[in-house]
Amino acid sequence: MKISVIVSTYNAEKWLEKVLIGYSVQTYKDFELIIADDGSRASTKELIDRYAENYPVPLRHLWHEDKGYRRQEILNIAIVEAANEYIIMTDGDCIPRKDFVAVHAKFAEKGRFLSGGYCKLPMSTSTVITKEDIESQRCFDVNWLKKQDKLGFSQTMKLSAGPVLATVLDNITTTTPSFNNCNSSGFKEDMIAINGYDERMKYGGPDREFGERLENFGVKGKQIRHKAVCLHLDHARGYKTPESLAANLAIRKEVKEKKIKWTPYGIVKEPGLPPVS
Template sequence: MNITVIASTYNAEEWLEKVLLGYRNQSWREFELIVADDGSRDTTRALVERFAADYPVPLRHVWHADDGYRRQEILNAAILEARHDYILFTDGDCIPRRDFVQVHAEQAEPGRFLSGGYCKLSMKLSKAITADDIRDGRCFDRGWLRAQDRLGLSNTLKLGAGSAGGRLLDSITTTKPTFNNCNSSAWKADLLAINGYDERMKYGGPDRELGERLENHGIRGKQIRHRAVCVHLDHARGYKTRESVERNLAIRAQTRAQRITWTPYGIEKSTPHSPAG
């Protein structure tokens, strides 16, 4: 199975480099990686080009000019650029464990999207992780992480579950499977059928809204949060505003109440309709 991995980024080269190292270390090699760049400076492009020159899988940079927070627009552009039928979304601050892409590939099935999560690290831990720690898998070892800083129960469970334990925990968790940009995947045809991301939405839930439209379209979520493991590097969120969160909540409420599938503010700009009929 061939997969397109889309990793979003914005002016975060230090974190993106660690993420690129993580995808260079994957056990599953039948994928391409697209860096979906929401207007970063030239140093991000230079970083991607340096890695692309000697990368084990195709690595591409999709960019648009910096005009404020427009992540949904660059993600929609990356969806169109995807060369494979299945797309895995992540962020440029989430380092994937060695089996990350493999878990998504093995768990993918028609009529479903996959819902993963992340292990949120402190800034101290985020800074401490080196290229060797990523290559050798130490940054996913509970003992090593705890030796650097506090880890937390949720992170401990995800990092220590293993294949069988992760499957069990995913089957009994009360956490609803939602679409999360840091760690979720879906069929490209299903994403196109709902017209991708709603570009009206800024920070605060546009990925969840996309998942809700997938569900309205008949695509059910499948929980893999304890099996598809990535660690989330800490950062500030200066782009988060009360206004954007409130507007997004209103859009999501309308999506659920009216069982909307197609957004006219997505990949195609058109009047509302439902391709599913």
């Protein structure tokens, strides 16, 4: 199966470079990598162009002008532009383990989206990880990580679980499979069918809302949080505001109560609607 991996980013070259290295050593090679860029500075383009010259899979950079937080808009463009039938959604601060794409390919299933997890790292560990650590995969080793800084129990379980234990843990977890920004995937046709992301939404739950509309459409979540592993690098969240969180919760409440599948503020804009602020 051919896959498109969509990575969102904004002015975070140090983290994005680690992510690019992670996707350059994947065991599964039949994918393209799309960087969905919410208006980053020129140095981000320079980084991507430098890697694209000798990258093992097709690497594309989609960019729009910086007019504030518009992540959902560039993600909708990326969904439409994706060349392949299956899409993995992740972020420019998430380093994938070498089997990351392979796991998503293995468990992809019609009528489902995949809900992966992530291992959140402290800033000290995030900063110290090098190109060699990623290429050798030692940055996914529990003992190596614990030598750098603390590592929580949940992170330890995700990183140390082999295929059998990971399957058991995914089957018994009480965590509901949700569409999240770090590690989720589904079929492009399903994402198009719900009209992509709701572009009214700012930081704080737009991916969850996306998944909730997929559920309403009949595409149910499937848990792979202990199978598909990525390292979430630490960073500040200056775009997180009480106003955006409240507005997003209101949209999600309406989606849940009315079983909404299609957003009029998505890939296709319904005529006559007020513009997104």
